[in-house]
Amino acid sequence: MTQQSDTREALLERFRVDSITEGALRAIARKGAAATMQDIADESGIAKGTLYLYFKDRDELLHRVSEGALSQLLAKIEDVFARALPFEGTIRELVLTKLRFFDERRDLYRVHFELRFPGGRDPLCDARKAAPPKEKQMYVDRLTRYFEEALENKEDAPRLALFLSETVAAVLFRRIPEQGGPKLENDAEFLSDLLLNGLSGRRKKS
Amino acid sequence: MTQQSDTREALLERFRVDSITEGALRAIARKGAAATMQDIADESGIAKGTLYLYFKDRDELLHRVSEGALSQLLAKIEDVFARALPFEGTIRELVLTKLRFFDERRDLYRVHFELRFPGGRDPLCDARKAAPPKEKQMYVDRLTRYFEEALENKEDAPRLALFLSETVAAVLFRRIPEQGGPKLENDAEFLSDLLLNGLSGRRKKS
DNA sequence: TGCCTGAATGACCGATTGGTCACTAGAATG
DNA sequence: CATTCTAGTGACCAATCGGTCATTCAGGCA
Numbered sequence: 001m002t003q004q005s006d007t008r009e010a011l012l013e014r015f016r017v018d019s020i021t022e023g024a025l026r027a028i029a030r031k032g033a034a035a036t037m038q039d040i041a042d043e044s045g046i047a048k049g050t051l052y053l054y055f056k057d058r059d060e061l062l063h064r065v066s067e068g069a070l071s072q073l074l075a076k077i078e079d080v081f082a083r084a085l086p087f088e089g090t091i092r093e094l095v096l097t098k099l100r101f102f103d104e105r106r107d108l109y110r111v112h113f114e115l116r117f118p119g120g121r122d123p124l125c126d127a128r129k130a131a132p133p134k135e136k137q138m139y140v141d142r143l144t145r146y147f148e149e150a151l152e153n154k155e156d157a158p159r160l161a162l163f164l165s166e167t168v169a170a171v172l173f174r175r176i177p178e179q180g181g182p183k184l185e186n187d188a189e190f191l192s193d194l195l196l197n198g199l200s201g202r203r204k205k206s
Numbered sequence: 207m208t209q210q211s212d213t214r215e216a217l218l219e220r221f222r223v224d225s226i227t228e229g230a231l232r233a234i235a236r237k238g239a240a241a242t243m244q245d246i247a248d249e250s251g252i253a254k255g256t257l258y259l260y261f262k263d264r265d266e267l268l269h270r271v272s273e274g275a276l277s278q279l280l281a282k283i284e285d286v287f288a289r290a291l292p293f294e295g296t297i298r299e300l301v302l303t304k305l306r307f308f309d310e311r312r313d314l315y316r317v318h319f320e321l322r323f324p325g326g327r328d329p330l331c332d333a334r335k336a337a338p339p340k341e342k343q344m345y346v347d348r349l350t351r352y353f354e355e356a357l358e359n360k361e362d363a364p365r366l367a368l369f370l371s372e373t374v375a376a377v378l379f380r381r382i383p384e385q386g387g388p389k390l391e392n393d394a395e396f397l398s399d400l401l402l403n404g405l406s407g408r409r410k411k412s
Numbered sequence: 413t414g415c416c417t418g419a420a421t422g423a424c425c426g427a428t429t430g431g432t433c434a435c436t437a438g439a440a441t442g
Numbered sequence: 443c444a445t446t447c448t449a450g451t452g453a454c455c456a457a458t459c460g461g462t463c464a465t466t467c468a469g470g471c472a
Contacts, residue, residue: 166376
């Protein structure tokens with residue numbers, strides 16, 4: 001049990017874990033939240049039992065997958081903030097980035113959205129109410145922090161962050177399933193305008 | 207098989223169907239989309255087999271429940287339109303009405319939102335993609351018609367209707383689970399302002 | 413009263429799935 | 443080469459759930 005072997009084993013384990021989460025991603029992309037452990041095992045090219053050598057149970061596996069998926073989005077969001085654009089530009093880029101991210105990786109879309117309701121048919125009851133998806137919370141929290149320093153009223157920041165997040169999600173919700181929708185940049189601009197300027201400007205001049 | 211007996215039987219059937227859908231509503235309020243046929247039967251005070259005398263299968267039953275739930279909301283929405291308020295007033299009332307409706311009847315909330323992803327763990331695959339919830343579509347369609355006659359660009363109406371619908375849903379998504387959130391009217395006003403005027407007005411004056 | 417109809421029942425079935433564990437195969441060890 | 447060890451396996455298990463159907467029983471009818 002030298003330092004060397006520790007590292008080697010750790011690397012192997014990491015490789016296994018990664019290939020499993022990637023397989024899970026493919027399985028979920030195809031079957032959504034209905035993906036079975038068998039599906040995931042097949043897609044990963046290993047036996048079902050092996051999954052349980054690296055993950056305690058289905059929950060832990062799906063949680064890890066969701067976590068990994070969103071961390072990629074978080075990185076891109078962070079890039080947007082790093083550019084330190086003016087407020088309006090930041091909003092537009094945030095919208096465009098999230099839209100484009102899920103448009104390119106529809107597999108992550110199903111992970112992100114269908115896992116929002118954990119379990120679905122399982123004993124979710126009210127027990128899990130206290131534990132909403134942690135990863136999504138990180139995303140909303142990041143937006144909150146931005147709004148807190150960019151907006152007039154700090155106390156509105158959390159609500160606005162959630163609003164922005166859910167709004168883009170709503171557009172995705174419509175975009176992803178259908179095939180030949182409006183161009184992505186078109187949708188992004190439409191949504192950004194709406195977010196920034198509201199409905200009032202669109203009222204018919206009577 | 208007189209007209210009389212026809213009516214009597216029809217009434218009895220209707221009574222049964224109603225009491226089942228009400229039971230289903232209670233079951234779903236407690237267990238969400240995970241509610242079992244047994245749960246529904248228990249909550250309705252009848253045996254599981256009896257459910258299948260009045261509904262073909264689980265899908266038909268849940269569909270009927272969801273339909274009935276949303277028809278009540280649609281009626282209230284229609285009342286708002288009937289008042290023929292100016293544009294801004296209509297939007298505010300629409301937001302407030304939907305928010306209040308689900309705030310008073312949280313059981314309907316779970317029906318409405320959790321059933322959006324039909325099946326969950328079942329063979330949803332891509333087969334059902336072609337059949338999104340019909341009831342919700344009616345609601346969005348109604349909003350679309352309003353926007354078509356109230357706004358400048360007719361072709362934007364569907365997108366705006368979906369936007370409004372999902373936006374309010376987003377706030378509900380946050381409101382319902384938590385206990386002591388902001389007052390309902392407060393949330394409604396906040397959301398309406400945002401929808402009407404956008405984020406721009408909230409930027410910190412630099 | 414005795415029979416008959418059909419609504420209601422709930423034990424049962426088949427299918428599915430998360431999770432387990434006795435077993436295997438192949439590499440490491442001596 | 444023989445032995446040990448362990449990552450990997452997949453048949454198997456228990457539990458769950460939608461749906462069925464032989465049976466029951468209450469109420470109307472002769």
